[in-house]
Amino acid sequence: MNKKNNVLSGISKLWSHYSYIFVFLLIILVYAGVIANNGQSFNTGHLSTILASQYTVIVGTIALGMSLVIITGQIDLSVGSTLVITTACSIMTYNLTGGNVLLMILAGVGSGFICGLINGLFVGLAKMPPFIVTLGTMLIYRSLALSFVNARFDFADAAGISSGQFKLLNEFPSYEFIRMQFGSGSLDIFGFKLPYITILFVLLTVLFIILTQKTKYGKSVYAVGSNEKAARLTGINVTWVKISAFVITGVLVGVAGIMQACKMSNVNPASSGQSYEMYAIASVVLGGVSMSGGRGKLLGVFFGAMSYCTVNTIIAISGLPITMQDAFQGVVLIVVIFIQTVSPIIKEKFEQHRKRKLNESGGKTNA
Amino acid sequence: MNILEMQNISKSFGGVKALQDVHLIVKQGEIMALMGENGAGKSTLMNILTGVIPQDCGSIVFDGKTYNFPTIAEMEDAGIAFVHQELNVINDLTVYENIFLHREITKMGMIDDRKEIEATRKLFNDLGVDINPEMMVSELKTSEKQLLEICRALHMEAKLLILDEPTTSLSNEEVERLFGILRRMKEQGKSFIFISHKMPEIFAIADSYTVFRNGRFVSSGPISETSPEKMTSDMTGESFDEHEVYQSRKLGEAVLNVVGLCGKGFSDINFTLHKNEVLAFTGLAGCGASELMQTLFGVLPIEGGYVEAGNHKLGGDIKAFMRKGVAMLPSNRKENSVIGDLSILENMYLAEHRLSGNKPLIDNKKEYARYEKQKSALRIKAENPDDAINSLSGGNQQKIFLARWLNTEADILLFDNPTQGVDVGAKVEIYQLIMEFANAGKAIIINTLEIPEIMKVADRCLVFYEGKINRIFNHDEINEKDVMLYSTNAINAKGDAASE
Numbered sequence A: 001m002n003k004k005n006n007v008l009s010g011i012s013k014l015w016s017h018y019s020y021i022f023v024f025l026l027i028i029l030v031y032a033g034v035i036a037n038n039g040q041s042f043n044t045g046h047l048s049t050i051l052a053s054q055y056t057v058i059v060g061t062i063a064l065g066m067s068l069v070i071i072t073g074q075i076d077l078s079v080g081s082t083l084v085i086t087t088a089c090s091i092m093t094y095n096l097t098g099g100n101v102l103l104m105i106l107a108g109v110g111s112g113f114i115c116g117l118i119n120g121l122f123v124g125l126a127k128m129p130p131f132i133v134t135l136g137t138m139l140i141y142r143s144l145a146l147s148f149v150n151a152r153f154d155f156a157d158a159a160g161i162s163s164g165q166f167k168l169l170n171e172f173p174s175y176e177f178i179r180m181q182f183g184s185g186s187l188d189i190f191g192f193k194l195p196y197i198t199i200l201f202v203l204l205t206v207l208f209i210i211l212t213q214k215t216k217y218g219k220s221v222y223a224v225g226s227n228e229k230a231a232r233l234t235g236i237n238v239t240w241v242k243i244s245a246f247v248i249t250g251v252l253v254g255v256a257g258i259m260q261a262c263k264m265s266n267v268n269p270a271s272s273g274q275s276y277e278m279y280a281i282a283s284v285v286l287g288g289v290s291m292s293g294g295r296g297k298l299l300g301v302f303f304g305a306m307s308y309c310t311v312n313t314i315i316a317i318s319g320l321p322i323t324m325q326d327a328f329q330g331v332v333l334i335v336v337i338f339i340q341t342v343s344p345i346i347k348e349k350f351e352q353h354r355k356r357k358l359n360e361s362g363g364k365t366n367a
Numbered sequence B: 001m002n003i004l005e006m007q008n009i010s011k012s013f014g015g016v017k018a019l020q021d022v023h024l025i026v027k028q029g030e031i032m033a034l035m036g037e038n039g040a041g042k043s044t045l046m047n048i049l050t051g052v053i054p055q056d057c058g059s060i061v062f063d064g065k066t067y068n069f070p071t072i073a074e075m076e077d078a079g080i081a082f083v084h085q086e087l088n089v090i091n092d093l094t095v096y097e098n099i100f101l102h103r104e105i106t107k108m109g110m111i112d113d114r115k116e117i118e119a120t121r122k123l124f125n126d127l128g129v130d131i132n133p134e135m136m137v138s139e140l141k142t143s144e145k146q147l148l149e150i151c152r153a154l155h156m157e158a159k160l161l162i163l164d165e166p167t168t169s170l171s172n173e174e175v176e177r178l179f180g181i182l183r184r185m186k187e188q189g190k191s192f193i194f195i196s197h198k199m200p201e202i203f204a205i206a207d208s209y210t211v212f213r214n215g216r217f218v219s220s221g222p223i224s225e226t227s228p229e230k231m232t233s234d235m236t237g238e239s240f241d242e243h244e245v246y247q248s249r250k251l252g253e254a255v256l257n258v259v260g261l262c263g264k265g266f267s268d269i270n271f272t273l274h275k276n277e278v279l280a281f282t283g284l285a286g287c288g289a290s291e292l293m294q295t296l297f298g299v300l301p302i303e304g305g306y307v308e309a310g311n312h313k314l315g316g317d318i319k320a321f322m323r324k325g326v327a328m329l330p331s332n333r334k335e336n337s338v339i340g341d342l343s344i345l346e347n348m349y350l351a352e353h354r355l356s357g358n359k360p361l362i363d364n365k366k367e368y369a370r371y372e373k374q375k376s377a378l379r380i381k382a383e384n385p386d387d388a389i390n391s392l393s394g395g396n397q398q399k400i401f402l403a404r405w406l407n408t409e410a411d412i413l414l415f416d417n418p419t420q421g422v423d424v425g426a427k428v429e430i431y432q433l434i435m436e437f438a439n440a441g442k443a444i445i446i447n448t449l450e451i452p453e454i455m456k457v458a459d460r461c462l463v464f465y466e467g468k469i470n471r472i473f474n475h476d477e478i479n480e481k482d483v484m485l486y487s488t489n490a491i492n493a494k495g496d497a498a499s500e
Helices: A002-037 A044-052 A054-071 A079-096 A101-124 A130-149 A174-183 A196-214 A216-226 A228-233 A238-264 A276-286 A298-317 A322-366 B042-049 B072-078 B095-099 B113-127 B142-155 B172-187 B199-205 B228-236 B289-295 B318-323 B344-355 B364-377 B394-406 B424-439 B451-457 B480-487 B490-499
Strands: A165-167 A186-189 A192-195 B002-013 B016-027 B031-035 B057-062 B065-067 B080-083 B160-164 B191-195 B208-213 B216-222 B254-263 B266-274 B278-283 B304-309 B326-329 B412-416 B443-447 B460-465 B468-474
Touching (some): A044 A298, A054 A196, A054 A276, A054 A298, A079 A101, A079 A238, A174 A196, A174 A238, A192 A196, A196 A216, A216 B344, A228 A238, B002 B042, B031 B199, B042 B160, B065 B072, B072 B080, B095 B113, B095 B142, B142 B172, B172 B191, B208 B228, B254 B289, B266 B468, B318 B326, B344 B364, B364 B394, B424 B451, B443 B451
Parallel strands (some): B016 B216, B278 B443, B326 B412
Antiparallel strands (some): A186 A192, B002 B016, B460 B468
């Protein structure tokens, strides 16, 4: 009886700390089932496809920043539009500088920095609600990119602007490296193909796990999200922490923009990055980060991004009618979060019930 | 006839025993005073009674019916109403809308305002309450809100009302009016549990009493068979001695010089704080002492005058004050200190990290070592530094926050109401620690409304009235009556009357 209880409490502890891994494994199982149903067998190639997918690497990279913003108790709706700007900036810079990769990276990261800073300043200094500010910039950023692509500037051809999109030109020597190697190539580890772009995502995840768990800055991010007033009274500059979360997110969207440029070689302001803010939020939430701030792990976000991507893949191959795909995504999201929210409540009820029983039987022996 | 019998109630939170085998009996038509210091277990017992939390064991019999693990709704239906200290009225509705909230009178699905106003007026008439039913609650005085909440409970046909410190925000006149209403309702057969710390009120209104100490039942009986002295010793324990903590010390050089300081809620403040000194601020709620303390830590802006520490003028944000060796333990621990999602260790090291930002990585080994040092120095009772901060009792949490600031090696320690929500044992320990800090060369200011506390620790006491220092007492001159006279400015009122 006691042993059984120990095992049970061990499992429940593991579940509460690493529920995002269980969620991921469960979704992978479903994925394997769907594949088997289609008459194939699940193999490492499928895993490698998930790891290489834009929903894992690009949305995942954005989600790392989004989780920082959410942990401080805010939200950033502008990331999808920012992605269009940063991708456009890095593509144009690459094209106009004759294929200079360093300047391309600088342009992507720099434009993300500026977009994030604008959000941060309105929220941090002007104390405006982040939902409204980033809703506004979401509209502004995309609209700017759209009008830019349609403006027919003299340098449009040289910058790679054609037919409503920004396109990476393939005439420079570095093209082979960034597009074919980094963008679509992969490292072969005993037959398992690990895409280079995924390696970058993994490195970023590790960096952000260290940032949030091992640095003084990271702890102040949690403190601000958990109790802003108390955080301020320990000397934390709350305004600065809030602004920094947006700026870091902007920079990460910049990196995601470079990934997009290398992986897809183009960006279309009218359609690219559409709803990415929702995908990023979904990844963050599937990763077990609390929407009310103060709680959550960046490792969770890594798994959250993969879970989200797998759900998308399942939908794509399941033969579900296109009109129903969004509904299915929504259902999965709600079910997972329902389990995460409701299971502690059920656990508590169960505990209460157990105590009541103990009490009743105790009362009987007394009588 | 007993309307309520609670027997053998026990409750623990984590490892902390909040209640141990206590009982409580209320007779029909009486006012029963429930007494005990903070942390004695009064609110835990009331939460059990109203179904907010379940007891670990024990039985509840109310109005002849046994309740095992009741829900909030069950106890409300049974006729128990809890009038909380923090008022639960809704400011953006009118008085009568508050009275009828969730139980609206309707006519064809629409709220019948006229009938509700009529009924409210009648209720107020019966009780002798003079409030316009159509006023917005936000326009009411605090005392009227208190009355409104009591009226609402009565309108719900409560048989037993729990009044949690109902007089804290009332003037003497309003207290009299409230007592009048309570007596009238008592005659109508209503019963009350009256929670208060104010002895004179207890002896003016209560019929019987029950005293708890540290989660245990101590005594009970008719109020006529006890005395304020007996009750105080029941509440605090026999060994309680007001002056045993205080030791006089030789003061060092001046470390903080406040000159003509003006800010939110206070003006023209002058005083000097010395090394090894414990200075107390006191006064009524809203006297400006807490605001002054916050200004001395950069939370609120300096609006005039200046503050000097050593030869440096202080100013800027909180971090700038911290760099100059100032630390502040804020009042209202739950709101201003506890960071609930972080562990005990993380809660402790947060402030020091602001001063060591040049090393951005956290050195866990060093942090654990520091924690162990503080844990033994402050006699903190905690199992594992990685546990949640909320797993600790109030007193131990407060010690973690003391450690948070000692970690910054500040020389000037500001404590705003440091024993709020801390149990008796931990209170005494905090006083002893304050003495130890002073002996070790810290300069300390403690802001508190509790005069016995001042007598235990302070070398000098600054009494505030309406944002100004009304009087400075030296340790030997501090006594409850004089401090009260200057806090309420009664002394000058008398003077004015005499001169007229």
